[in-house]
Amino acid sequence: MTLRVLYFAWLRERIGTGREEVETGAATVADLVEELRAREERYAVAFADMTTVRAAVDQELVPLDTPLAGAREVAFFPPMTGG
Amino acid sequence: MTLRVLYFAWLRERIGTGREEVETGAATVADLVEELRAREERYAVAFADMTTVRAAVDQELVPLDTPLAGAREVAFFPPMTGG
Amino acid sequence: MGDPGPTSAAALRILVTEAEFDLAAEAERLETGPETGAVVTFLGRVRDVVSEDGGGLRHMEIEHYPGMTERALEAIAREAADRWPLAGVTVIHRYGHLAPGDRIMMVATSSRHREAAFEAAAFLMDYLKSRAPFWKKEVTADGEAWVAAVEKDEDALGRWR
Amino acid sequence: MGDPGPTSAAALRILVTEAEFDLAAEAERLETGPETGAVVTFLGRVRDVVSEDGGGLRHMEIEHYPGMTERALEAIAREAADRWPLAGVTVIHRYGHLAPGDRIMMVATSSRHREAAFEAAAFLMDYLKSRAPFWKKEVTADGEAWVAAVEKDEDALGRWR
Numbered sequence: 001m002t003l004r005v006l007y008f009a010w011l012r013e014r015i016g017t018g019r020e021e022v023e024t025g026a027a028t029v030a031d032l033v034e035e036l037r038a039r040e041e042r043y044a045v046a047f048a049d050m051t052t053v054r055a056a057v058d059q060e061l062v063p064l065d066t067p068l069a070g071a072r073e074v075a076f077f078p079p080m081t082g083g
Numbered sequence: 084m085t086l087r088v089l090y091f092a093w094l095r096e097r098i099g100t101g102r103e104e105v106e107t108g109a110a111t112v113a114d115l116v117e118e119l120r121a122r123e124e125r126y127a128v129a130f131a132d133m134t135t136v137r138a139a140v141d142q143e144l145v146p147l148d149t150p151l152a153g154a155r156e157v158a159f160f161p162p163m164t165g166g
Numbered sequence: 167m168g169d170p171g172p173t174s175a176a177a178l179r180i181l182v183t184e185a186e187f188d189l190a191a192e193a194e195r196l197e198t199g200p201e202t203g204a205v206v207t208f209l210g211r212v213r214d215v216v217s218e219d220g221g222g223l224r225h226m227e228i229e230h231y232p233g234m235t236e237r238a239l240e241a242i243a244r245e246a247a248d249r250w251p252l253a254g255v256t257v258i259h260r261y262g263h264l265a266p267g268d269r270i271m272m273v274a275t276s277s278r279h280r281e282a283a284f285e286a287a288a289f290l291m292d293y294l295k296s297r298a299p300f301w302k303k304e305v306t307a308d309g310e311a312w313v314a315a316v317e318k319d320e321d322a323l324g325r326w327r
Numbered sequence: 328m329g330d331p332g333p334t335s336a337a338a339l340r341i342l343v344t345e346a347e348f349d350l351a352a353e354a355e356r357l358e359t360g361p362e363t364g365a366v367v368t369f370l371g372r373v374r375d376v377v378s379e380d381g382g383g384l385r386h387m388e389i390e391h392y393p394g395m396t397e398r399a400l401e402a403i404a405r406e407a408a409d410r411w412p413l414a415g416v417t418v419i420h421r422y423g424h425l426a427p428g429d430r431i432m433m434v435a436t437s438s439r440h441r442e443a444a445f446e447a448a449a450f451l452m453d454y455l456k457s458r459a460p461f462w463k464k465e466v467t468a469d470g471e472a473w474v475a476a477v478e479k480d481e482d483a484l485g486r487w488r
Contacts, residue, residue, distance in 0.1 A: 089231070165259060
């Protein structure tokens with residue numbers, strides 16, 4: 001499947017883009033992270049410490065073991081600092 | 084001593100005045116209430132249920148057993164309903 | 167609240183007035199200083215009440231104790247400024263003739279962080295309700311009645327002890 | 328917050344904007360209806376920060392996730408309106424370039440009584456802090472740094488569960 005993958009804040013800066021299309025067979029968000037890590041060093045760096053990474057699937061905050069079946073958009077970002 | 088005695092809200096309405104000078108030898112606020120009660124029916128009515136009466140001496144909220152020595156102004160009023 | 171306690175740097179503003187007040191201007195007055203990250207305001211309004219004949223509130227009369235009122239409000243504001251690291255505390259309360267929908271009173275607090283501003287504002291309101299010498303009378307088609315003190319307002323003070 | 332829950336009558340207003348907002352006009356918008364006795368507002372401002380060389384904050388950049396931001400804010404507002412008897416809930420958050428002293432965001436709540444308005448406003452702020460997709464970067468003379476999430480902001484959610 002083709003997913004739209006978004007990155008925000010320092011994840012965006014480390015990966016060097018805010019948005020890309022990713023062709024993947026990953027079953028879960030965590031599997032997608034593994035695929036990206038294996039792909040290039042900049043992903044490995046960005047995803048080095050997953051305790052500081054949050055994910056959303058189709059704009060809903062989700063745990064990393066969430067399945068990707070039916071998903072169109074996945075986003076990765078640090079813990080939020082609004083307010 | 085001569086005290087300035089003030090009444091507010093329904094105490095003012097029942098007693099029929101908001102302010103008067105009272106010549107008294109009362110030792111405490113409670114003693115003053117007893118003197119006033121004995122003086123006229125309207126005071127007895129106003130002070131019938133002391134659980135609904137609050138007192139201030141020289142503009143500080145006080146318990147009824149507070150001494151009047153040195154006091155210039157005593158006020159009686161129902162529980163406050165500001166805000 | 168008799169003990170003035172440590173001197174706080176907070177700017178206190180107390181106003182007891184018959185006139186309408188400007189909530190926006192009061193809030194903006196506290197939006198000042200590089201350290202102020204949070205401003206909380208509370209506004210109290212005259213609610214309508216339904217009387218027995220189905221008619222509503224005609225107006226409200228608020229009586230107060232001139233002199234003691236200002237002292238009590240200042241003591242409450244000072245107490246808040248001693249308990250929380252506030253930059254500013256504003257307490258405004260009206261008296262006299264008020265119509266349904268009119269503003270009765272407001273408090274505003276400012277601080278570095280949200281917790282202090284929120285807690286101090288809630289504290290001010292809880293103390294104001296049962297420690298400031300104001301009395302409300304409601305006038306409806308049925309006649310007039312003094313608003314009774316609410317036990318839960320007295321109980322609300324418990325959480326600040 | 329996935330379950331929309333019971334339909335509340337509260338008027339929700341959500342705004343994500345680069346522009347300055349009008350706190351006074353927003354508060355007045357909630358001063359409506361005969362039943363509204365209490366309006367609470369919270370305003371968040373950009374505080375100055377002292378950098379290592381003693382210089383202060385030059386500016387702040389706020390990034391957000393368009394689309395998800397509005398959804399998250401609406402879910403937070405709806406949750407507040409389901410938990411408390413509110414007449415109105417307003418949440419406004421800015422993004423982009425902000426200078427020290429600028430307004431970042433505000434919430435406003437209105438209700439019959441003070442407790443609901445205060446609690447709902449504090450709840451909205453606690454959820455906003457760690458559940459709305461905003462990220463702050465501070466630019467000082469030393470360079471730029473993403474603001475780290477604060478553990479106590481996450482902990483603050485505990486009291487609403």
